[in-house]
Structures are given as structure tokens and as C-alpha cells.
Amino acid sequence: MHLLFIYEDDGSVMRSVPRVHFLDELKRAGHTLTVFNPLAYSDVEQFNEALAKAAGAVSADLMVSLHGDELVKPDTVGRFKQRGIPTLLLCSDNLQAPFMQRQIAPLFDLVWLTSFETMPLFKSWGCTCIFLPYAANPHVFRPRFTAEIPTVGFIGTPYGTRVMKINDLLKGGVPCSLYSDHLLNAPPSGQAIRTPSQNKPLVRIDRGDLDLMKFPIGRRILWSKVKKKFTSRPQLLESDHLHIHPSVSFEEMNRLYSDFALSLGITEVWDTYLLRTPVHKIHLRTFEIPMCGGLQFAPYIDELAGYFEDGKEIVLYRTKEEYIDKAKFYLHSNKSNERMNMKINARKRAEQEHTWINRFNDVFKAMSLHHTRHHTRS
Template sequence: MYLLFVYEDDGSVMRSVPRIHFLDELKRAGHTLIIFNPLEYPDVEQFNEALAKAAGTVPVDLMVSLHGDELVRPETVVQFKRRGIPTLLFCFDNLQAPYMQRQIASLFDLVWLSSFETMPLFKSWGCTCIFLPYAANPYVFQPRFTTEIPTVGFIGTPYGTRVMKINDLLKGGVPCSLYSDYLLSNSSSEIIRTTSKNKRLVRIDPNDWNLIRFPIGRRILWSKVKKKITPHPQLLESDLLHIHSSVSLEEMNCLYSNFALSLGITEVWDTYLLRTPVHKIHLRTFEIPMCGGLQFAPYLDELAGYFEDGKEIVLYRTKEEYIDKAKFYLRSNKGSERRIMKINARKRAEQEHTWTNRFNNVFKIIFPHHSTRARS
């Protein structure tokens, strides 16, 4: 199948997710990919002119946009529809930023939401939606079992809820390993370990005003306000805390495979300050098990539906259970059980949570009779 992707790729790690995750996997599945990168054009207008022209000159079975109306103009989408080319809008951050696609979402034949909570909002705009969570590329994220690391491991910058979760483990006597250059910088360390002073009480960014317009957004906005009047969580200094530098993708795979437990964080932004935080399933949710890692995360009905607690993942419901389960699964005599659970997690991820599976679900809706437009 010929798939045209609108994808702004500057070659950075931050923009590499589509390339590493699903573009690579779709190529391996035999699809031909045509990438339209806005950064290769002088301005947005010229990019849209070229994209609209492609609707009539390039053999395409499906146009997929990974961006909203900041890059893709409504009239450009219309050109594909006039040519009879199906269109798909893939919304990565629809949970906390649905209005990024507001102006063009309803023009697409199908809108793919990675979080189900804002589906009513998109439907109110006249969109045809499908909810499919993230996934992981089984060719990139693979088990690399070596010597097990007998700690709870986390890769990424510790802030907010991450700091609080790690501190709870340290207070409970649970060893933790953190991988982040942020912690190895004196200036960054001071930011984490001290409370900022002389800040404005509340600073609302212009982009935050859209948060007022939907329920989850209002909870996120309230958490930002609370953050301004709440002391920042400070990462504890402890002999149980092992700090390392940031790692490459290959090294990350190996670490996820070999951490006894890999910490999964689901709270969105500053909502850990709320009585009921807003939770979101992240890419990490599927990367860890695809690497053969044993994920340790808060209980969510959605997450429990993807991996079976006690067999493929470790889930906790309370702070007490969080500490108890960490200690239980870190026991030295649980090594064989951990390995079995890790293998089970990889099998489940490989069977159900690949990008090929996700896109095939999309194709079934867009191409119900398996007919495609482009020629080989």
C-alpha cells in the first residue's frame, strides 16, 4: 500500500518517534512510504501547495497527517478528498491538547485518537473517530537479557510525580536506578532539590486557555495553578539511589530488559497534585514489555486490559501496595518468576501491541473491501 505521511522531522531525538516506531515497522510490513516534511519547504504555504499537488500526481492509497492546522491547511485536505484519496489524522496528544487539530479534524475521513477520554469532544466537531493506544516496534524494541539489575529502574528526567514516586520507594527501603544527565549537572540538581522563590503566583500561557474548554483540560489547568503554590518535590539523597547518565536507544532496550522492575509513570503533567490525577498511557507503556521488561505501574482499568497483572505486569492500587510489591518482586528468590513474567510481557506485546496491528485496524475501517487506489 502507498502511504503518504505528513511528518515534520528535523532529525532530532524528540522528533524521532514516528520514524523509529511505526514508519520503520510499516516499511518492514511491505508498505511504500512517501514522506512530506514541512521543514523541506521555505514556508507553510509552499509546503501546502506541494502537498495539494501531490494529491493529483503521486500514487497514494492513504494520506496520513501527524500534524494539525498549524501545518496542514483545510483546503489541502479537501484536495485529497476531491481526488478520492482517503485521509487519516493521527492525534498523538489528544488527551491534553485536542484543540491542536480543531480546525481540520472534521475534514478527515478518520481521526485516530491515542486517548479515549476526549472522543466525545472530537465527535461533537463532526469527526469519525477510532481509539487505538500507542504500540511498540518489535524490531527496534527487543529483549536483550544479560545480568539483571536488582533495582526499580527509571530512564528519563525526574520531576513532579516522578520525584514523588521515587522518594516513596527510597523511604520504603527500595533501591532505585535513575538514568538522566539532568541529575549529573550541578545546576540541574539544584533545581530539583530546592524550591524556587520569587515566582509569579500564577502564570497562564496563552496556549493554556484552550484547557478551560474541556473537562480534563480544566483539571490539568487547575493542577498548574496548584503547582505554583505548592513546594516542588525534592529528590532525596540516599544510598539506595543510583544515578547514571542518559543512555542511547540501544542501551535503553538493554536496561528495560534487565531492570528487575521498570517504573511506569502515568500521571499527566502536574496532575499528581490533584486528589484524582489525570492518567495517560505513554509510549513507555509498550516499549518496556516489548523489550522484555517487567513494568511496575499504578492500576488503571485500561492498562490492566493490555497486560495481565501478576503475569505480564505488576500493578499497584495504593502507596502501601506500591512499596510492598516493590519489595516482594525485588526479592532475590523471585528471579525465575520475574524472567517468566518478562517473557510473557514480550509475547503479549508482540502479539497484540505492534504498530502493524494498530494500522491494520485503521485499514479495516478505511478500506472495508480491501481495495486500494495506487498501483504497484
């Protein structure tokens, strides 16, 4: 099929997810892609004018927008619909920021949500929705097994929940490997390593906070934000069990996921680790780690347990005590064969079920799209 994507790509690593993940996979599957990048135009108005013209000039089977109200105008979506071209809005931040697409979402033929919790909200706006979680590109995220690293590994800047989770492991005598330039640049400070602050000096209510008040998950996130203002920021403990390394390249990240004995998975959203019942979210690394042949170590949530089988393809824990006990159990030297078998199982499950082409095929099926579609032109 010919797919037209609206995708703001500045070439940075932060904006590379669509390009690396599903655009690459769709091309490999034989689809033709046309990408409209808003950054190639002087302003939003010029971009929408060019996009509206493309609706009449490009023989596309589907228009896919990765952006909402901030870039795509309602009239532009209407232009595609007038030309008989189906439209899809992919909302990857719909759990904590659904109102980013409030005005434009109902205009699309289908809205793809990567978190199911806010589907009732989107439906109340008149949207036709499908829930499909993230996935991982099996051609990019591949097992690269070398020498196993006998620790719990984490790649990225530690703050908030991440620091608390790592500190719990260190207190329990569990070896941890962290890959972050920030930690190497941090000056010594006694018993703790300074981690970046996510706090602002005052509790301020902005437009985004007002939106959070409008739905249940949002109110929990907002309450955690308020609580954080009155809670001391967790600092990473200094410990003989802590091994700090520089940040790594994308390719090296893949190898590390393959080689960590256990790869730490964090699912708590923002500051909700401060709540009695945190809000959890499935992230990209939830699927990147197993696609790399990594053994993910994460909190038990029903959704995640439905994607990978605990004790066979992933290690899940329900309590702090179980967190420490399972870390020690699976890091034991006599568990190396079991770890490798679980890694192989995780890759197999990810490759069979959690690819982007599988997700898009579900979208195509929901929209009754086929390679031989014909359009009505006016």
C-alpha cells in the first residue's frame, strides 16, 4: 500500500522513533511511503497548504498523522476525506496527554491509542478508536550476544522512580550497571550521587495541569506532581555494587540489552511512584529489550503479563521483597542457562507477536484496507 505519513523529523535521536521503528519495517514489508515533514516548510500554514494539495495529487491508500492539533488543521484532514483517502491518527502519548489531540481526533476515520486507559475519553469525543501497544522492529533490534554482564542493567539518566528502584537493589546487595554520562560528570557528594532534578521551585498550575483534572488517570498524575513538590528528591546511593559507565550509542544499547543478565524495566508514569498505587505505562523499551534477546525485569501489571510470560520470557515482581529476591535468584551463576533460554523465548515471542508490521496489519484490517483499494476522486 501507499502510506502518507505526517512526521516531524529533525534528524535527532529523540525524533528518530518513527523512522527507526515502523517506517523502516513498513518499507521492508513492501509498502510505499511518502513522508511530509512540517520542518521542511516555513510555517504551519504553508505546511498545511502543501499537505492539502497532496491529498489531491498523491494516490495514497492511507494518511497517517503522528501529530495532533499543534500541526495539522481540521480543514487539511477534511481534504483527505473529500478525496476518499482514509485517515489515521496515531496517539502515542494518549495516557498522560490526551488533550493534545482533542480538537482534531474526531475528524480521523480511526484513532490508534497506545494506552487503553483513556479510550473512554476519546470515544466521548466521538472518535472511533483501536488500542494497540508499542512494538519493536526485529530488523533493528536484534540479539547481539557476546559476554554476559552479571548485573541488573539500566541505560539512561536515573531520576525519580529509577533512582528508588536502583537504590532498593543496592541496599539488597544486588549488583547494578548504569550507563549515563550525567553520573560520570556528577561531583562526589558523600553518601549519594546527585541526580537531575525534575522539580520546579513552586507548585504551578498550567494549561496541561488543567487538562489533567478532566480525567481519572490525569487526576492521579496531577496529585503525584503536587506530592513531589513536598517530597525530597531521591538521590542515587554510592555503593560497591554500583557500576557506572558512559552513555552508549544506539548500536551499543542493543548489545547491552542482549548481554545484561537482567534489564531493568520501569513502568511507573512520571511521579506516580509517590502514590500508593502508581500509574503504569508500557514503553518502547518494553518491546525493545526482548526483541534484542534481553531478559526484562519489571513490575507485575496485567497488561505486561499478557505480552510476555512470567518465568519463561520475562521476570515480573509484585512486592519490594520479591523484587530483591528475584533479582538475586536470577543473577545466580547457576542460572546462566535458564537466563539464556528465557532470552531466546523472549525474542521469539516478540518477533512473532510484537512487531510494527503486526500492529499496522491490525489497523489495516480494522479499516478494511487492502493492496487493491480504489479511490473516488473529485
